[in-house]
Amino acid sequence: MRGFRARAAPAVAAASLLLTVLCVGQAPAAAPLGRVDVDPATAQRLDDAITAAMKKADIPGVSVGLWFDGRGSYERSFGTADTATGTPMKTDLFTRIGSVTKTFTVTGVLQLADEGRLRLDDPVAKYLDGVPGGDRITIRQLADMRSGLFNYTEDTDWLADLQADPTRSWTPQQLLDIAFRHPAEFPPGTRWEYSNTNTVLLGLLVEKLSGQNLSTYLREHVLEPVGLDDTALPKGAEIPSPYAHGYTAFSPGGKVVDASLWNPSWGWAAGAMTSTLDDLHTWVPALTGGKLPDGSRLLKTGTQAQRMRALPTGHPGVGYGLGIADINGWVGHNGELPGYETIAARLPQDGAVLVVIVNSDVDKDTGSLSTLIGETVTEIATPDRPWSVPAAAQPNATPDAPVPPTTGKATPPKPSGS
Template identity: 70%
Template sequence: MGRYRTPTVLAAASLLLTALCAGQAPAAAPPGRIDIDPVIAEQLDDAITAAMRKADIPGVGIGLWIDGEDPYVRAFGTSDKATGVPIKTDMHTRVGSVTKTFTITGVLQLVDEGKVRLDAPISTYLDGVPGGDKITVRQLAEMRSGLYDYTQDPRMLAAYQADPQREWSPQELLDIAFRHPANFPPDARWEYSNTNTVLLGLLVEKVGGQPLHTYLEQHVLAPADLNSTSLPTGSEIASPFVHGYTNFTPDGATVDASTWNPSWAWAAGAVISTIDDLHSWVPTLVTGKLPDGDRLLEPGTQAQRLRMLPTGHPGVGYGLGIAEIDGWIGHNGELPGYETIAVRLPQDRATLVIVVNTDVDGKFGNLSSLIATTVTKIVTPEHVWGLPSAAQPNGVPEPSASSTPAPNPKPSS
């Protein structure tokens, strides 16, 4: 739900991404079960590397874990085109809109503490939101507020493209959004907007009494044992890290964006993590239970989180900062140089994490979706990752291009 497409769009968070095939599907596992035996593993290896060659993807990190079974964890290609250092699954990467799952977990924890009410207007907690007396906290988390997505603003995109090291404050981002009228009345329909999650980040800060990065570290990341996950306060990224490649540049040249400042995405798309941490996080996100068995959220709150509402796109539902795509529950993300998918298929007890270090999608569409579709065609043929093209998150048009706003924004996530 939050993605950033170089040729046409920039979005700070991405969840609904176009699902494309990698050509003819290899032999699939029997429907209804996942069994990654050596034959299936070899088919996955061959299919993923073929898709990488076809789409010119520098590196892919992937993990597929089935509870109680041997996992399929691989890294293909390079993390750094300048040095040829191979990509590894413990490397840090920018996860884009997967960030929303952490921010909104913080909101829901405050709900459990009785400090925030999901159905209270956002004006109860924050001033200055146009129509804020009619937009609820729940509608922000469900992407049903109607507020304009600041990452769709051509001037914002032009400024970011001209200076990717620029530091953006949350209020600057909201000021951009609020210069535009709302796209529809609250709860009239679903539309992905990074503005919603920036507001929720400020809500956590005000009610939680701490900067967002500190609150998440103490209340979400540490309890979940996510030692390699953080919300940066600048352009820093911990080593070792995956270099990400983008062509969101004035001349369209492909460059290394790994040290670009993600502050424009902030609560909606700036988190850094690893495949290993995301493997641990996704089951916690989907069940509400921590690895030690304690609860991250109360059962009733978790149930509300997982109440998937229609988005207007077949096979795609959205809850409270979490999505369901053909049975896979979690989130995806895209920002300049990076694409991520972190999802779980509960009925098969399967967790899938994919990291791709380029967002130069070209004719193949979203590249993380390309890999996810390739993998799920083989291992979960009854639950193939896929979205209609109309559902792909076309966040923000480039300054020189026009695009139809889609459910997701995109300079990050």
């Protein structure tokens, strides 16, 4: 679930940014920025713990939002958004949200099911040609990661190509061609394994049945109804300003570079969207409750119930429904891509919403940076239900293997286990 993960920018200046080596190890800002109306003692504990975690993991910038229904909120930003200028991290900056994108794409599929344009247990071959075993893989199995289709972001040649030119534009069909060169990992429905290939297919399904491109469909049918004015699926590498710069070591030689303007087209329906802390705060209750802010339905009650029925993944404390994860009771999704890590989830039993934004994926010895911050926050705020993702449940859902300079090829990702 290392992207339960996904990438991004304007194409100009991207080439020069790729070659600029940056120092991520900036000391966090002296005082965090943002609004707090929880009790001062808890706020101070959170401030101190997040600052300590950032120092331990050498994280440049973090934004955290924690909201309790009627019981206060905590919105803070720490550190720097741009290490070159020292610009501080702020809660209103745009960011790339990686695999949180999947929650939007699958919502589109479920809306089409509500309209009778598809059935979740239909085979994908009924709608899309060329899928190996597509007569036996259902739409539901694509959405809940049980199709068995190879995850194209684990193809070593593709990893090398992406690392060599992270500004390159990829089409969905090119990504599927990479995936389909590999045999299925297992018969459909027999186990769970995270694969971006599944969600790319679902994006194409939305386009075919709606007659709209995915970006337009999501804007008109999901983003605007929910009131997400600052969330979008970009056509290319664009990201609105002001944005948090993202730092990654997914570069030749493992140098830390600014990935803000890298092209996320390789993630598309699985991981290319941009958003803000505030928009993700608005999205999570709609995602987990199936309702729009005006009280009307985003999805039918029965469809929402199916979405939320998380099945075991084979990892303790981790379940997965239809484009949505259940992590120790926190329901939502995380996302990672070069330069950015995100958590957007709700703890229904406490009426809590958590959003974490980190502008680095340089995990080093601490593991996932967003998981580190999520654990740090929830161990204080919801100690009986900490955000906890087992290391074995974090498959390499986006590239994280540096290309050895002697071969020019990417080293294979570590086996994800399942």
